[in-house]
Amino acid sequence: MGEEREVLGKIIQILKPMVPEDTEITPETDLATDLSIDSLKSMEILAQIEDTFDISIPINVLAEVRTVEDLATQIKKLI
Amino acid sequence: MNIFDKFDKLVQAGQKLEQEFGAFFQVVMDEILSSTEAVINGKKVILAGTNNYLGLSMDPECIEAACQATRQNGTGTTGSRMANGTFSGHVQLEKALSNFLGCSNTIVFTTGYGANLAVLSSLAGPGDIALLDADCHASIYDGCRMGGAEMFRFKHNNMEDLEKRLSRLQKRKTNILIIIEGLYSMLGDRACIREIVELKEKYGAYLLVDEAHSLGVLGENGRGLAEEAGVSDKVDFITGTFSKSLGATGGFCSSNHQQLEILRYASRPYIFTASPSPSNIASARKALEIITKRPDLRTRLWQNTNALYDRLSSLKLNLGPEPTPIIPVRFTDPHEALRVWKGLLAKGVYVNMVLPPATPDGSAFLRCSMSASHTPEQVSAIGDAFEALTAG
Numbered sequence: 001m002g003e004e005r006e007v008l009g010k011i012i013q014i015l016k017p018m019v020p021e022d023t024e025i026t027p028e029t030d031l032a033t034d035l036s037i038d039s040l041k042s043m044e045i046l047a048q049i050e051d052t053f054d055i056s057i058p059i060n061v062l063a064e065v066r067t068v069e070d071l072a073t074q075i076k077k078l079i
Numbered sequence: 080m081n082i083f084d085k086f087d088k089l090v091q092a093g094q095k096l097e098q099e100f101g102a103f104f105q106v107v108m109d110e111i112l113s114s115t116e117a118v119i120n121g122k123k124v125i126l127a128g129t130n131n132y133l134g135l136s137m138d139p140e141c142i143e144a145a146c147q148a149t150r151q152n153g154t155g156t157t158g159s160r161m162a163n164g165t166f167s168g169h170v171q172l173e174k175a176l177s178n179f180l181g182c183s184n185t186i187v188f189t190t191g192y193g194a195n196l197a198v199l200s201s202l203a204g205p206g207d208i209a210l211l212d213a214d215c216h217a218s219i220y221d222g223c224r225m226g227g228a229e230m231f232r233f234k235h236n237n238m239e240d241l242e243k244r245l246s247r248l249q250k251r252k253t254n255i256l257i258i259i260e261g262l263y264s265m266l267g268d269r270a271c272i273r274e275i276v277e278l279k280e281k282y283g284a285y286l287l288v289d290e291a292h293s294l295g296v297l298g299e300n301g302r303g304l305a306e307e308a309g310v311s312d313k314v315d316f317i318t319g320t321f322s323k324s325l326g327a328t329g330g331f332c333s334s335n336h337q338q339l340e341i342l343r344y345a346s347r348p349y350i351f352t353a354s355p356s357p358s359n360i361a362s363a364r365k366a367l368e369i370i371t372k373r374p375d376l377r378t379r380l381w382q383n384t385n386a387l388y389d390r391l392s393s394l395k396l397n398l399g400p401e402p403t404p405i406i407p408v409r410f411t412d413p414h415e416a417l418r419v420w421k422g423l424l425a426k427g428v429y430v431n432m433v434l435p436p437a438t439p440d441g442s443a444f445l446r447c448s449m450s451a452s453h454t455p456e457q458v459s460a461i462g463d464a465f466e467a468l469t470a471g
Contacts, residue, residue: 038441043213043234056247058229 007053007079008072014048015068027069053079096434100417102424103432113137114326114452119429127447127461128431132296132404133376134452135369136326141362145327148361156354160343164354172364173331179367180302180317182333186342189355191291191320192218194330196225197348198287198318203228203256208248210284211258212236214265219258219289225348228256235263238274245282255284261293261304265438265446267405269297272304276313287316295324296404301370301377321359325366329355380404380451383458387449390462394469407433407444408465416443422468428461 012025019025019035031037037045046057049071055078065071097104110118114134115126135141148168158164169187176185188194199222203209209223214235223230231248234240241257248255257279259270272288279286290303298306303319305311315336321329332339342349355363370376381404388402397409410416413434420432423445431446438444447461 039436040441043232047234047240050247054247056231056244058231060224060230 004072004076007076008069010052011049011068011072011075014045014052018045025068027067027072029068030066031068031071032066049075055079099414100432100434102421103417106424106429111137115450115454115457117429119424122424122427124424124427124429125453125457125460126429127449127453127457128429129450130292130323130448131326131450131452132292132324132380132448133326133366133370134450135324135362135366137452138326138366138369140369141326141365144365145358145362148357152357154358155356158353159350160354161350166354166357166360168357168360168364169354172360172367175364175367176331176333179300179371180333181311182317183335183337184339185331185333186339186349187355187360188330188332188349189352190328191318191322191330192221193348193352194318194320194332195219195289196222197346198316198332198342199223199256199258200225200348201342201346202226202287202316206253208251208253208255209258210241210244210248210255212260212263212270214263215258215260216264216289216291219260223258235266236268236271238271238278241275242278245278245284249282255282256287257284258287258289261288261290261297262403262405264292264405265433265444266407267292267399267403268401269293269304269403272308272310276308276310280313285315286313287318288314290317290319292323292405294319295366295370296377296380299374301374321355321363321366324370325363327359327363327366329359329363376451380449383451383453383455384449386455386458387447387461390458391447391465394462394466396465396469404449406447406449408447410443410445413443416445419465419468420445423464426464426467428464 008027015025018041029035050057053075057078061074065074106119108117108119114131114137117124117126152166156164173185173187188197195218199219203223203226205227207228209228209230211219211232212235213232231244233244259275262269288305293303295301297304300306305314315334317333319331321327384404385402388406391398399407416432423430433444433446435441
């Protein structure tokens with residue numbers, strides 16, 4: 001559980017500079033509709049997550065990702 | 080809830096686009112006058128937004144070959160290559176493409192999209208890794224998805240990013256297939272193929288180059304980017320289409336891996352579709368002959384390309400990174416792109432308009448494409464129209 005929270009925390013830290021300053025990011029935040037993350041931004045975010053955790057994220061798994069928590073779940077599987 | 084409800088968001092987006100950009104989606108070519116002119120809404124226009132790089136869709140020899148094949152073999156094959164759909168023309172075209180590209184094996188498919196779908200869905204299977212340039216065509220994404228390989232993107236033409244990914248993925252000790260395009264269809268830029276070949280060799284990966292937009296356009300003999308860069312022997316698979324420089328419809332994959340032939344039994348998009356029509360096969364074969372014997376077409380294409388690129392550059396327009404027959408004029412505001420696009424049409428120039436999310440960077444493009452068939456006067460007229468609409 002602790003590890004999951006740690007992953008979630010790191011993902012939120014990576015997302016923060018990519019969205020307007022006062023945007024609240026919670027595990028339930030929808031990446032596309034709440035944060036307006038387009039394909040270019042998403043590539044940048046994924047690259048930073050990959051570097052942070054030293055993993056490779058296949059784009060196949062992103063079809064199942066809607067929220068920040070979904071993303072954390074997928075990352076956790078890859079660590 | 081009905082079966083179409085899942086499209087609600089798409090319908091809304093489509094309606095918004097129709098309201099704002101409807102004129103673009105309503106373009107119908109009423110009459111084709113030549114490979115560079117058509118009638119749209121009763122008005123004669125210069126076609127500067129096709130992929131007819133060598134103008135061969137209206138070449139008299141290609142048309143005659145297509146007519147003759149139709150008279151001899153009919154309008155369609157009515158069957159799969161696996162069943163009754165392999166005619167002598169298909170086999171001869173496969174040999175001609177192998178000879179042209181210097182490969183041992185070629186398979187012809189019904190469309191260019193189908194070629195990528197068929198090849199990638201078979202080659203890159205579960206357990207394999209497909210590593211593609213982020214700007215690759217939808218057919219490449221779809222083929223990889225269908226095959227079940229793990230898909231990874233590297234930043235467009237970014238060798239540092241590609242190497243970082245190869246270095247991480249190498250640890251998996253599995254097959255890695257790198258996929259790039261000779262000329263990217265939106266920005267019109269070349270892949271950094273020499274550097275990619277070096278990395279492919281260093282990490283023991285395979286390389287597939289989609290030469291859809293570069294066949295007939297790049298290289299001393301028009302074989303594409305791999306020929307131009309002198310790395311043909313390092314490329315594992317070449318895919319391409321007949322619907323651009325060859326002026327027909329169809330696609331192919333060529334390789335020096337003789338095992339390519341197994342795709343005829345393994346590839347569902349090859350097996351479960353009708354083979355290309357006799358007319359398409361015959362005109363593509365004729366077009367390939369013409370590409371071989373008429374290098375002057377390529378010379379004219381590049382003269383036209385450089386002339387328009389220079390003219391548009393002099394207008395301080397935001398263009399693609401390098402002069403190639405695909406010249407995107409980029410606008411940060413899609414509505415400004417629409418204003419210029421409408422103005423061009425009113426002045427008798429048709430170009431493609433590409434809107435986000437289809438553009439790689441969220442901007443809107445007016446995508447011009449040049450043909451060997453454009454006359455110097457037509458190239459000037461395209462430049463004049465842009466100047467009149469974008470001055471100041």
